[in-house]
Amino acid sequence: MPETDLTDTRARMTGTVPSSKILTTEIPRYAEDYASRLLSIPDTASAVADALDELGVGAVIDSTDLNPVTNDARMCGPAVTLRYVPLGGDVTGNRVAGRGITFGDRDLYGLGRSGDVAVMDCSGSRSGAVMGALSARWAVKAEMGGCVVDGAIRDTASIIASGLPVWSTARRPAAARYRYETVQMNGPVSLCGHLVNPGDYLVADIDGVCVIPFFDVPRVVDYCENAHRTEVAFIERIDAESTLEDLVAGVTPGTAPV
Template sequence: MADTDLTDSRARMTGTVPPSKILTTEIPRYVEDYSTRLLSIPDVASAVADALDELGIGAAITATDLPPVAADARMCGPAVTLRYVPLGGDVTGNRETGRGTTFGDRDLYGLGRPGDVAVMDCSGSRSGAVMGALSARWAVKAEIAGCVVDGAIRDTASILASGLPVWSATRNPAAARYRYETVQMNGQVSLFGHLVHPGDYIVADIDGVCVIPFFDVPRVVEHCENAHRTEVAFIDRIDAAATLEELVAGLTPGTAPA
């Protein structure tokens, strides 16, 4: 365990998660507002995915694996993380013995800063929803930019009504209660096999979710902005052409953006 001084975060946290399970209270941050710069780019997840391919870094996860709750949702920000593991036994036995009653979402939101993205790893399990209506409202109050859940959510209509951008692997009306245990907060987690560290940037829209390693964020943003300028210029060229023949005739082979 390292850097678990909760002095600056205590007023925002419930104290549900013991300090021994909080790996760190600080994550690396940039002064530059890279989130706003990325969100100014249309189809931002696709733009970021292209940059990740060109630079040989990060990860892109399909909307089939992590679909958004709302089709128009867009999100970008540094990750704060939470990992759950499924409990053994059954719900009845766990209820009777008091297992699976403590969850970390509220403290995760409190530990994060406004604009952060809450990332929850359920260790491949989908047996119960780790996020619902109350959790979404709490995240909004904490000014969290959005949530990515490699697991199940529920109360989907209420999450939509909250306005919180959320991506999740599935939906399940059954609760996480008596089914999961909180293992660690603000440590390394996994989204469909792709590692996410606290401070990595999460970018998501209707096309899926991208993970940008923290130290690569500036060059990914620069790549995306340059590509967007090129694309805008080419769109203007398409719109200015009177016919398809005129457009094609003016092209140098191999110069059209993908």
């Protein structure tokens, strides 16, 4: 793989991850602030999930698979990605051999821009936490919009204190050190079995996580905004009726929003 030009981002990166493992430093981006438009809609993940169903695109992952560190966490933004693989052998042998001692989270945050979402794929392993207190502080300094980890995190209380929105598939006090190797940064990754490419939008709240393919973002946002206007009108109708009987009498079966 040819080395990636890091000239424009080098000041934000530690240089821990060799450029040969960084697929690209750029992701596709929109000039329009679609993230803010989606976050202005209540119950954002549910609204996006409806849009993905109707348009036949993207993926939805429930909160039992990707659990937020706090119930009020909300997030939306384009993905920058990192993929790990578990090392063979045991921790003692890897420590003695000097294996599994460098990780890519800091450089991932450096590649990102304000509001981006860091997506970490641990190749199905939960043996060690790839994100903890220091990583969360670094992400906040980099102004990341949040992190989604298909793997374990730790130092949960400190992550919560940092204010960073984080979702993960597990929590485990053991560190990733001596357990993982960085394979690739800013390439395609798997999130609970669903493909995520750099630039795809991640939307998450207490109900779960949605993946919007980059080129589908505008029509997903349009669908959500139109559906929200319909829902607001229906809520006003519910509130305006004096009794349940009056409400039921005025509703055509099968026409009410969910």
